[in-house]
Amino acid sequence: MDNIQYEGKINQILRDETRYACVSRNEVNLAYHKIDTRLEDMVYEGNIDKKTHDYLILVEKPKIPVIFRIPKIHINLKNPPFRPIVSADGSETTTLAKFVDTKVKHICVNKKVILKDSWDLLRELTSDLYTENLIFVTVDIADLFSSIPYSTGMNMFEEIVFKNSPLKTPLQVLDVANCCLTHVDMAYLANSLHSEHLVELDLSGHSVTELFPSTFFKLLNRASHTLKRLTLEECNIGDGQINMMILGLVSCRRLQEFRFIGNPISSRGLKRLFNMFIGLPQLQYVEFPVPRECYPDDVTYPLDETTLSSYDRNKYEDIRAELQLILVHANREDISVSTPLFGSFDPNIHETSYELGVGMLQSFKDALASFVTSLKNVN
Template sequence: MKSLRFVSAEALASHPRVARQSLDSVAHNLYPLLFKASYLLEQAEVTRAVLGSWPTEEFRLGALLGPSSDHPVDLCDRACKACLEALVCGLADHVQLGGSHPRLRGADLTGIRDVQVQQCPCGRALGRWGRTQLLARTCSKLQAERLAAGHPMEVLADLFVTEGNFAVVMQALEPVGRAPLQLRCLAFRADSLSPGQLLRVLRLAGPGTLRRLEVVHNVRLHAGHVLQLLAQVGFPRLVALTLPTRAFDAPPACAPTPNGEDPLLAAIAQELSQMTQLTELSVAFSMLTGKIQTLLGPLRTPLRALDLANCALNHADMAFLADCIHAAHLEVLDLSGHDLFSLYPSTFSRLLGQTAQTLRVLTLEECGIADSHVGMAILGLGRCRRLRALKLLGNPLSARALRRLFASLCELPELRSVEFPVPRDCYPEGAAYPQDELAASKFDQQKYDAIAEELRAGLRRAGREDIRLSTPLFGSFDPDVRETSAELGAFLLQAFKTALENFSRALTPAE
C-alpha cells in the first residue's frame, strides 16, 4: 500500500510545471519519493528536473526504483525509454548548472532488469545497448564543457558494446582532461567485436571495478586471446565470466604438444585462480574433453554457477566434477549436450548427491534422457530439495514418462519452474534426436496442448499450482539479442562473405 507521502509525491509529479517550480521548497529526503513517482507516472520533465537539482552526493537508480515502505511496487523492470533519457539529461544538467548546495558526485545507474513486456505507460524500452549508447554520447558531448561544480561525477553503468557503438564508447571512456561525467563499468557485455577492439575497450572500462564480463559468440577468441585478456588487463574483482564458443581452441600457429598437455589452458587456469571473487563461469560450446581438471582444479574460490553445455566432456571430466570442491557449492549447473544417464549414470548420480544441498537451477537440455532413464532421474533429483528451476528441452521423453517425472517433482518444495520438451508422442514415428530447429517445430500442436494441460492438471491435484510449466522451443527471451539483431545479422553476413573470399583465394593456387 502506498504511503500518504508517496501519494502526495504522485500528486506533485502529475503537474510538471508546478513540480519544477516547487523543487527548491522540497525537503531533501523527499527527492527519492518524487523521483520514483515521476518515473511511475512517466513524467519525464519532472524526472529530468529532479536529477538536475538532486541535493545529495549519491544517486542509486536500482535502490530508488525498488520496493520501499512508501511504495512497495518494484519498478526495476521498467526500462522506460522516456524516463531513462530524461534521467541522463538530468545528470547532464546537474554537472552543467552547478550550485552552492552539496552536489551529486556519484550516480549508479545499474539495477534495471530488461523484460519482454514493458509495464510503463508508453511501452517503449531502452535496452542495455541503447542505454550504453545514450550514456556514451552524453559523456562525449560534455567533454568540452567546463566543470561547473569543480569536480566530475562518476557514473556507474552496465555496458553493452558492439561494433555499432564501439567508437562512441571509446571516446566516452578515454576523455581528454577532467570530463564532467566519468563513465565506469560494473558489468560488461561484448558482441561483434574483434579481439583487438575487445582488449582496447576493456582496458578503459575500469577493469578494477568490473564484476561481470560477458563475451558472446560473435567475438572470435582463441586461447591465446583469452590468456592475453586475463594476463594483460586483469580483473581483480570479477565475479562472473562468460566466454564465447571455442574460446579455448589453440591459436592457428600453435603446434600440439607431444604428450597431449595444454599449456595455454593451464596458463589461463592460473590467471583465473588469481581472481579470488570469481564464482560464476560459463564456457559453453568449448571443446574441453579431458581438460576440466586442468581448467577448474587451480581455482581457489568454489564456483556457485558453472555452464559446461556442449563441451564434449568424458568420464574423467565427470568424475572430477563429482568429487571436486566446487560440487558442494554449485547453485546453477548446465550440462546440456551430454549423454549423462547413458554414459555416466553412477558418476552423474554422485554429482547430483554432492550438489543436492545447494543446487537451485539445473539445465539438462539435449542430454538424450529417454523413458528408460526416468527412474534414475527421479532418484537423483529427489535429493535436490532446494531446486527451483529444471530445464529439460530436447530430450526424447514420452507423455507417460513426463507424467511419472512430474509426479516426483511435486515433492520438491522450492521448485517453481520446469521447461519440459515436446513429448515424443507429438512427433512422427521414428523422429531423430537431437533435433534441428525445423524438425523440432514440426509436431502435433493439438496433442501437445492436451498433454501439457494434463501435466498442469496433475500439478493442481498435487497442490503445486506454484510450478510454472513451459516449452520455449526456440530459447528464452533475450533482450540483448533482440535489441541488436539487425547489427548482428549484418556482422554474420560479413563474416560469411569473408569466409567465402578466403576460400576462393585458397582455391586459386590449386587452379
C-alpha cells in the first residue's frame, strides 16, 4: 500500500460523520481552557494538591493529537482494515493520561484476561491448558473504542475502580454531625463513589450552603437516587439559602425523612420548602425549626437551651397551621411534621432523644432513691 492509498483510506474514514466531527481551533482552545479551569477547581476542592496541579499543567505549548492507522494484514493482506491509533504525546492531556495510568494500571496488570503480547500468550499456554482437540478462536471487533459511548465507558471505568477499592461494600450510612468538616473532606465525600449509594446522611452542625455550596449540592445530586433520610440540623440555613436548598432537594425523589431544626428560617421560607415537599412522592416525616419571627430580633444562632424554648407559642401555632394547610390542599396529609426542640423525634418510642434521656435519668434517680430508702429500712 502506497502513501496515496493510505491517505485515501484515512480521509474516507474521517469523513464518517457518525464517528468524527470537524472542529475549529477556537473549539480546541475552549476545551483546553475547560481542562485548566477544572484542574484549578480540583485544587480548591481538595481533590489534588498544588504540586500535582503544577505537574498536570506542565505542557506549556500543547500539540494537537495526530491520528494514524495500522493496517491489519493478518485479516486481509490485499485490502487490510485499519486499526485507529491517536498519538497524544505532547498534547494537553499528556500528563493527565500519565497520572491516571499510574493510579489505575495496577487494577489490570494481574488480570488473567490481559495479554501484553504474543510472548505473554505463549507463557500462558502451559501444558495443562493444552488438549488434543484444542481450537484457537479470535474475535475481532471493528472500531471498538469509537463504538463505545463516552458515558457507558466512564460508568464501566468507575465500576471497575470501585470494585478494586479497599472498601468493597458501598457506604450507606454517613453521620458526620459536628465533626468540623473541611473543604477537603466535603470534596472527598462529594466525589467518592460511595456517595451514589448513601441511604442516610447527617451533616448537622456545618454551614454547608455557606462554606461548601458546590460540593454539598454535588453530594446531594450524586446521592439523590438512593437517599432516604437527610438531617441538616443547625446548619445556619436561612431564607437566603432556600433557593439553593430547593434545587438540591427536588431531585431526591426517594427521600422519606428530612430533619432541619435549629436553622434561622422564617415562615415565608418554610412555606416555600413545604410547597417543595409535596412534590417528593416518598416523603413521610419532616422536622422543621421554630420560625425565625417567633423569637426576639436580637437572638443569635445556634440557640442555647434557654432561648430555644422562649418563643411566641401563639405565633408558632398559627404558622404551623398554615404549613399544615399546604399539605392538606395538596392531599399530602401522609407527611407527618413536628418541631422537637431537643433532639430528633423517634417514632418507635414517640419521644425525642432528649426526652428519652431525661426519662432514663429520672428513672435512675427514682431507683437510686428507692434503693437508699430500702437500705435505711434494713438498718
